[in-house]
Amino acid sequence: MDKVNLNQKFSLFSEQWSPKIVGELNGQHVKLAKLKGEFVWHKHEQEDELFYVVKGSFKMEYRDRTVEVRENEFLIVPKGVEHKPVAEEEVWVMLFEPASTLNTGNTENAMTKKDLDRL
């Protein structure tokens, strides 16, 4: 019921590609992440995933096209769709997705994060 200030939460971590949980509602998590560089191709079999850009911009690569997402824009990746976020410069994003969502979806590798911190 208290408010969450995004900039204050972003100031608490510098690690990239490591989502932090900042809210929970209706079985969904609100997460914040700092991204820079290329992520891995993956998909989420059961979960749609929303990326909202708080600061900066990034490109969401799909297998057949690429969408650039800038500040105050969001994009929803439907379940089952392969995607790979790429950020030339660090971008700050807010994610909305089911609490069950694993960052690397159907793959597990060095980028996989489990037991996410709550800020």
Added chain:
Amino acid sequence: MDKVNLNQKFSLFSEQWSPKIVGELNGQHVKLAKLKGEFVWHKHEQEDELFYVVKGSFKMEYRDRTVEVRENEFLIVPKGVEHKPVAEEEVWVMLFEPASTLNTGNTENAMTKKDLDRL
């Protein structure tokens, strides 16, 4: 899979207290609304509700206290909790809540909006 630009969507309507659907994921809706003045006291029996401020600020009144929410801040109202948004000046908010959510919750009155537009 295409991106949504919040300012572009906000430019499409001027009506206050009339949420517009701009995204859907995992049974949840992403809505945009312009608020000014006082809403009605209500609660949602089954749905948690997230308010994120895109532009401006507003006060969320609870029965025992008030929280001011500013740009780049969000607040989650848990299900069952009575609340009343109040905005002295027009505020632009993004809402995340289950698709089943009625804006006036457990009450129906002149402020109630059904069959929301999709932008």
